[in-house]
Amino acid sequence: MKKRSLKATVxxxxxxxxxxxxxxxxxxxVGVDGLSIWKAYAMPSPAxxxxxxVDLMSDGSLLSAIGYSxxxxxxxxxISLVLGGILGILMNHFGFLHRNLRPLVMGVQTLPSVCWVPFSILWFGLTQTAIVFVVVMGSAFSISIAVDNAINNVPPIYKKAALTMGANQKQIYRKVVFPACLPELIAGMKQGWSFAWRALMSGEVMTTxxxxxxxxxxxRNLADINQVMxxxxVIVLxxxxxxxxxxxxxxxxxxRKRGLEN
Known part of the structure; x- marks a missing residue:
């Protein structure tokens, strides 16, 4: 039944x-050929x-572009996972950072990724490092906020129970906190990837x-609206x-391992 329902859904x-x-x-x-509402060069079509x-696949340029991206x-x-994860843990562990640094991190996260492009060009030039920098700046802060939120949402009773059993801070994080907030951490990682993928496009448009x-x-330079589309x-797919x-x-x-999904 499950296979049939999956096949029907697909x-x-x-x-x-x-x-x-x-x-x-x-x-x-209708709009281009029939009523001439739009110009053919300004309106993409499935055909x-x-x-x-077909053109970009025939010379391999599309596959190369996907691979490099x-x-x-x-x-x-x-890099964003490492930096964002460390920053999120620090903000959660130290009250001073949680009160003072977290609002700043949330504010910086609202910046569009393209805002980091001038910095990346001035600091790294038109290099691969500049593109990676834009990606990191576009996603690391989102991941840090997600990590902080995930740890905050762990019921305090879990930590208290671990403390009464003699666990130290390192064991509490490794054995209690991270396993308990793992589903929310994965959701934060997924959101971080979406920010990283979007930031990557902002970084790639500035180089050759x-x-x-x-x-x-x-x-765009060739006025080929179909290639743009x-x-x-492809980016969406x-x-x-x-x-x-x-x-x-x-x-x-x-x-499934936790019995929350069949």
Missing amino acids: IQELLFLAAIVVLWQLIYM GVWESF LLRGAIGYA SIGLGQTLITG LVMV VGIFIDQAIFRTVEKRVL
């Missing part, structure tokens, strides 16, 4: 997406996006390095794939 989702594509093509045909996909995103995200951001800018679709293949899988495994 078919339903595919049919829904197919209906959206058909509707999109019809709107394009045009598909042609751009994923590599930079993974490096920046890994191969990547999805640069491929998007190339489409193709890159936007890669984000969905990472979420479902990695974070959702880990999340389901943790919940």
Whole structure:
């Protein structure tokens, strides 16, 4: 029954997406070819996006762009996990930092990632390091806030019980706090990845390095709206794939291990 329901869900989702594509093509045909509401160069179409996909796949440029972007995103995200995790633990452990530093961190997190681009160019030039810097600054603060919130939401009775059993601070964090807040930590990591992936695009558009951001800018420079739209679709699909293949899988495994999901 579960396999049938999963298969039916997949078919339903595919049919829904197919209906959206058909509707999109019809709107394009009516608005561009029929009523001339939009110019062809300003309105993407599914057929045009598909042609751009075939062209970029034939010379391997799209796959290269995806690969380089994923590599930079993974490096920046890994650094963000370390820095954000340490900062979140420190803010939670020390009351002075929680009261004074956390509001500042939350304020900085509201900055759009593109705000860090001038700093990255001035400090690192048009290099790979500059792109990774933008990714880190775009996601580390979000992760630190998520870590702080996750630890705060652990019931205090857990810590008190561990203390009465003779546990020290290190054991409390390792044996009690982190296992208890693991589901919320995973949710925070997932949110951090979304910030990192979005920040990566802001960083890539400023260089000539191969990547999805640069491929998007190339489409803009060529006035190729279909290539621009193709890159936007690829960015969304890669984000969905990472979420479902990695974070959702880990999340389901943790919940199943705790008996919270079948």
